[in-house]
Amino acid sequence: MTDLLTLTIRELVAAYSAKTLSPEEYWQAVEARVEAFEPAVQALYLYDPESARAQALASTERWQRGAPLGPLDGIPVTLKELIATEGQPVPLGTAAVDLVPAAADAPIAARMREDGAVIFAKTTCPDYGMLSSGLSSFHPLSRNPWDLSQNPGGSSAGAAAAGAAGFGPLHIGTDIGGSVRLPAGWCGLFGFKPSHGRIPVDPYYVGRCAGPMTRCVDDAAYAMQTLSRPDWRDGTSLPPQEIDWLDEAIDLKGMRIGLMLDAGCGFAPEPEVRDAVIAAAKRFEAAGAEIIEVGPVMTRAMLDGLDVFWRSKFWGDIAPLSEEKRRRILPYIYEWAEGGAHVSGVDAVKGFGQTIEMRKTCGALFTRVDAVLSPVNPTVSYPADWASPTNDPHKPFEHIAFTVPWNMSEQPAASINCGFSESGMPIGLQIVGPRFADLTVLKLSRLFESWTGRIGNWPTPPRL
Template sequence: MTETDLTIRETSRRFADKTLSPLEYWLALEDHIAGWEPSISALYLYDPEAARAQAKASTARWAKGRPLGALDGIPVTLKELIATKGQPVPSGTKAMELKPAEADAPAAARLREDGAVIFAKTTCPDYGMLSSGLSSFHPLSRNPWDITQNPGGSSAGAAAAAAAGYGPLHIGTDIGGSVRLPAGWTGIFGFKPSHGRIPADPYYVGRCVGPMARRVEDAAFSMATLSRPDWRDGTSLAPNNFNWMDLDIDVAGIRIGLMLDAGCGLAVEDEIRVAVESAAKHFEKAGATIVSVQPVLTRAMLDGLDTFWRCRLWGDIADLDDNRRDSILPYIGDWAKGGAGISGVDAVKGFNQTIEMRKSCGRLFTQVDAVLSPTNPIVSYPAEWASPTNDPALPFEHIGFTVPWNMSEQPAASINCGFSRSGMPIGLQIVGPRFDDMRVLRLSKAFEDWTGGVRSWPQPPII
């Protein structure tokens, strides 16, 4: 194990006992990133010189025994959509005017308060509206497991960076699966907490911020920092006193629903079905009761959300001049134009389907304590594709398992549960009741302990 393979807790212990300094750690990581980045293009505004300065300052604090917080000296990336003061937020698109952000978004502010080394932003597709590494602004981001394949999205760069070992912690955003979907396709752990648990600015229906990491422990460790409330998020939850590292759980007697059909969208591939069924047996062996459950999503719900989201994005881009609007990735631009002719009544009807999703999810959780499902319905797809269908008329056929839990505001995670015959990771989604973020983290950690987690990560290509 190299220094850069340590968990956050192990690294912090090394900082405290002075067997490793934040600067030494960063320099080792900088070399590692240099070996990977030309192949996967995960980063935006990567600034190793600024990272060295931050690491030096952290080293001085640790030498005096005065770290700012639990993440002092820990290298972290933030998804490009999460504002950092003085830097532009292009939202993955050439259409955006590049203006420096006036302030750090809540996640960035909390990380700085605790002394984290923010060394880069990570890539995303136009307006975060694709599950892909394809963007009109950023270089094409690729999957470290196979660079001909897509990392998913919209937290594309964050997932690629985590899988490639660019440090222990990467922060993404998720409005329909954008943390969990790429986590599933890259083999990492992605956690979408209860809505408002990690404040977001701007906040929106279903929009969450969440940690992405190779290990459950590192994601859980970050939550004490990230979950501090922020007035800028009107849905921000009250302060919590959780011990985020209390990850032990006895699953005996827990009733867990196994959902193998999303209700609509792409069919689940056989390799994924087998891997998820096998994962469920681990919980059953440990004493949980596994029951088959029906989908919570319907075609009407997904189509209604499609209608609403088209209108929402068209409202954002309708006033752009022709040159700017034409610079948007055609897949997204063509999709958004469909919102131009939708009436206000139909847009509201589309929005109302988010309420139907919430009701459907709530009904299911009167019968079960947690839900297991595939994260993604398919194993992989080409890096150059805009989505798993690559068809703007069918843009959301892959989010059937993930998007309902955004609208119901429930915590959900993706964790690796095996590999396909082609060597690509397969994700297991674990969903818990609203506000019970600890249950999802504990069930995830139990599964990781039972299986041993991912034992061998991709290595930088030899150039």
């Protein structure tokens, strides 16, 4: 059973096609792992093994007939709780929301069903997806499988914990300031935030993307052929484009790659993080790329302006709630949001204007380089019950300065493991590409993975 969990999506599909393994048999392995590990990590919401067994049986019958629905037929997948699935509530990670069944599948859920994926659970997130943490007023505390005393990050907390725990090969998160890449980095996964509009989302929000979180680059690339199909409900959805997501060919000779070790504000990278990223850059240099040290694209004014805008926007979202419901929101987030209660319209617009400034500085940088390497997370880890790496609602975004600018500039960015700390926690390398160069980021990530090898010592369930 354990050996089956090491198979990639391509290997699973090949085995299904050859009839040497069935989706039913693979699901049994995943179900056993969930039963063993979920009590410790608390990654899942609406886990439904009975439905998964029925979906896996239907997929097995399709493969026996040689008629799979699509490239993900029979592949178990989780969706972040924020991604609506028809007939199921979307609590947004908070006890303040009424549990009303969703009227329809969001674009990602629809694509998964069209291709026959086995959707077996949603994954946890903090209140309104507004934290880099597994802490929530609605869900149980999600923990990092590498060390249960530590945080998986967020806001795609459950997705990262599920991936590191081995709950199948594919987990879909969302990302507005680093919420795919940050937890992927802290949990050792590959997390991919594509160019804005490449994976349609609904509801739309400035900078909000969705992306796969997997144990290897190939699984994320394989999933993109399903995830990237356009959907009219997202007005930013990119038009259909023929992209060979599995193409690996890339020549580093003549490529200029920026090395960014200073985010311009927020936390400075801890020494172990900095050293791991520098070592990764040297690998690219040895392979023929020109490594250019580059300055930050962020400033304190940008980060603070974004904070003002997000606080005012979020206060506007929750102000119509009754006082009793507002008080159900995680206190950390409510205290942060209250800072937006008296922000003027002028100041809110000025704050939003800082997202445009980020776009400008990111665009200027990419006139000089073809890609950028940086840390994902400046810190190695932090306690599981903290709301953020600062645990201070007055300084909520000190850890996102390396990740958030690429949301606002709409550029593709990925997190890939580049080593471990002395404490045994994963360290993430961020690889950023020009707008729409999603395939370039995947190719650079594959190349790096080919040098370092995939993680082979994933966490195993504790004896509870």
